[in-house]
Amino acid sequence: MDSTSSSASLIIPSFRCFDATNHRRYYSTLPSCSPTPQGAGGGSASIHVMGNSTTIADPKIITGDCGYLLDDVPHLSDYIQDLPTYSNPLQDNPAYSVVKQYFVDVDDTVAEKIVVSKESPRGNHFRRAGPRQKVYFESDEVHACIVTCGGLCPGLNTVIREIVCGLYHMYGVTGVLGIEGGYKGFYARNTIPLTPKVVNDIHKRGGTILGTSRGGHDTSKIVDSIQDRGINQVYIIGGDGTQKGASVIFEEIRRRGLKVAVVGIPKTIDNDILVIDKSFGFDTAVEEAQRAISAAHVESESIENGIGLVKLMGRHSGFIAMYATLASRDVDCCLIPESPFYLEGPGGLFEYIEKRLNENGHMVIVVAEGAGQELLSGNTCTMDNIDASGNKQLQDVGFWISQKIKDHFSKKQKLTINLKYIDPTYMICAVPSNASDNVYCTLLAHSAIHGAMAGYTGFTVGPVNGKHSCIPFQRITERQNKVVITDRMWARCLSSTNQPSFFSPKQPFEKIGDEKHGDNHVEDLAIK
Numbered sequence: 001m002d003s004t005s006s007s008a009s010l011i012i013p014s015f016r017c018f019d020a021t022n023h024r025r026y027y028s029t030l031p032s033c034s035p036t037p038q039g040a041g042g043g044s045a046s047i048h049v050m051g052n053s054t055t056i057a058d059p060k061i062i063t064g065d066c067g068y069l070l071d072d073v074p075h076l077s078d079y080i081q082d083l084p085t086y087s088n089p090l091q092d093n094p095a096y097s098v099v100k101q102y103f104v105d106v107d108d109t110v111a112e113k114i115v116v117s118k119e120s121p122r123g124n125h126f127r128r129a130g131p132r133q134k135v136y137f138e139s140d141e142v143h144a145c146i147v148t149c150g151g152l153c154p155g156l157n158t159v160i161r162e163i164v165c166g167l168y169h170m171y172g173v174t175g176v177l178g179i180e181g182g183y184k185g186f187y188a189r190n191t192i193p194l195t196p197k198v199v200n201d202i203h204k205r206g207g208t209i210l211g212t213s214r215g216g217h218d219t220s221k222i223v224d225s226i227q228d229r230g231i232n233q234v235y236i237i238g239g240d241g242t243q244k245g246a247s248v249i250f251e252e253i254r255r256r257g258l259k260v261a262v263v264g265i266p267k268t269i270d271n272d273i274l275v276i277d278k279s280f281g282f283d284t285a286v287e288e289a290q291r292a293i294s295a296a297h298v299e300s301e302s303i304e305n306g307i308g309l310v311k312l313m314g315r316h317s318g319f320i321a322m323y324a325t326l327a328s329r330d331v332d333c334c335l336i337p338e339s340p341f342y343l344e345g346p347g348g349l350f351e352y353i354e355k356r357l358n359e360n361g362h363m364v365i366v367v368a369e370g371a372g373q374e375l376l377s378g379n380t381c382t383m384d385n386i387d388a389s390g391n392k393q394l395q396d397v398g399f400w401i402s403q404k405i406k407d408h409f410s411k412k413q414k415l416t417i418n419l420k421y422i423d424p425t426y427m428i429c430a431v432p433s434n435a436s437d438n439v440y441c442t443l444l445a446h447s448a449i450h451g452a453m454a455g456y457t458g459f460t461v462g463p464v465n466g467k468h469s470c471i472p473f474q475r476i477t478e479r480q481n482k483v484v485i486t487d488r489m490w491a492r493c494l495s496s497t498n499q500p501s502f503f504s505p506k507q508p509f510e511k512i513g514d515e516k517h518g519d520n521h522v523e524d525l526a527i528k
């Protein structure tokens with residue numbers, strides 16, 4: 001055992017303050033308000049027992065010079081006293097012995113915004129992911145589990161594989177359990193022992209070998225199961241809903257004072273998770289979408305007045321549709337949830353279709369599943385259903401728009417159109433990840449493992465400006481990431497398709513940006 005004390009992970013001695021403007025607690029290097037004894041950052045680690053209901057931990061914000069802020073992640077030593085530390089076994093690992101400076105300095109942080117000017121404050125930072133010299137778990141003490149929740153996404157199996165293999169090869173950990181069937185699997189299903197042998201080939205398959213589900217998040221039952229099984233590292237792979245679920249599991253574990261690290265690995269084919277550069281499987285999804293778009297293009301150009309219509313994923317965020325459109329260059333119109341459109345009249349979709357068919361003889365339309373839902377909900381057949389997780393179930397915009405286009409042009413006898421509708425949604429979710437996503441999944445898994453071994457908890461891993469970081473759950477779950485339609489990427493997309501902006505005279509341009517992005521509007525206008 002190493003003699004390092006539990007407070008060694010603290011980078012700056014800090015004092016707890018309350019910022020009434022931002023309604024956030026933060027830790028200051030300057031004793032500008034009376035220091036209050038506390039665990040998270042002050043080093044006076046004690047178990048926080050917050051009554052019977054789980055309360056949300058205050059964000060750990062550490063301030064520094066020139067407007068520097070660290071949006072720090074919780075640590076087991078924040079609420080458990082006198083935790084022993086150990087030397088990282090990686091230092092004796094021959095594979096890593098060639099690396100000059102393998103361990104990440106505890107002071108290393110990653111800037112959230114890297115485009116700055118002379119006068120800019122240093123701004124917000126996240127703790128850099130990576131192996132630490134000191135770890136808070138001995139190899140044979142670790143009893144980890146992995147769970148996958150929400151919809152499918154390419155790369156799930158790769159992340160599972162790399163957590164199992166990474167724990168084994170880097171830290172000598174052999175106790176890893178797979179939880180079957182998502183969150184409810186913690187209390188309603190069996191577990192699967194996971195070894196490097198069991199997971200060896202799984203990255204070549206789509207889906208998740210553990211199975212997944214929506215709904216069934218019963219925090220007490222899940223934490224009871226974690227406690228009963230003696231699990232002390234929980235790796236949770238899933239989207240925005242899953243990360244919210246992970247956050248409440250962490251809060252309950254903290255409330256019970258358990259030495260259990262809870263780590264999220266962000267999974268979302270829609271790329272709707274905040275802060276991180278992009279989610280795993282996204283590149284694979286965009287690549288797979290090209291096949292559907294190419295098919296739509298071939299179909300449409302092979303017939304007079306052919307229209308190829310492709311529906312892609314994206315409930316609330318149109319990233320796949322936008323990137324697939326930009327990558328393809330065969331698309332004449334891209335419709336996403338963030339950018340309202342209308343069908344009839346001057347500047348509407350029907351007018352544009354007629355123009356394109358007259359000019360080109362064919363066209364391709366890509367529509368994200370969440371696009372135009374406000375138009376569909378004006379329909380008499382509105383369904384206000386939700387799935388088991390509480391996500392609103394959307395109507396099929398692809399089918400609806402196909403019908404509308406067909407009806408419109410059948411009334412206009414001078415133009416006979418031929419429309420082919422392709423919906424590759426589940427094919428894209430179910431394919432195995434491509435090479436670059438596989439490497440990305442490996443890094444995510446390693447970042448998660450290093451963070452948990454170092455005693456960090458309550459965080460999600462992911463690249464921020466290319467550097468893997470540990471991001472507190474609160475930042476990830478604040479809201480969903482969306483395409484900013486006042487941003488340059490959407491402008492690039494519009495300029496590649498030449499489609500109209502569909503801004504109606506009643507809805508001025510600035511208004512749309514404001515409505516969609518609220519407080520972040522000004523910030524999001526920054527060049528990306």
Ligand SMILES: Nc1ncnc2c1ncn2[C@@H]1O[C@H](COP(=O)(O)OP(=O)(O)OP(=O)(O)O)[C@@H](O)[C@H]1O
Pocket residue numbers: 149150151152182183184213214215216217238239240241242243244245246248267268269270388389391
């Ligand atoms: N606010 C929440 N609190 C606790 N658990 C939640 C919350 N939101 C969702 N969950 C749980 O997280 C799991 C996955 O949620 P959901 O079905 O929304 O998928 P997701 O993780 O957002 O993935 P995706 O939408 O990308 O498929 C479900 O088991 C659900 O019960």
Ligand SMILES: O=P(O)(O)OC[C@H]1O[C@](O)(CO)[C@@H](O)[C@@H]1O
Pocket residue numbers: 151152239269270313314315369387429
């Ligand atoms: O498999 P389900 O429950 O139909 O969910 C599919 C949905 O999940 C997502 O893949 C992620 O939110 C959406 O793009 C898609 O609509």
Ligand SMILES: [Mg+2]
Pocket residue numbers: 150239240241
């Ligand atoms: Mg989701």
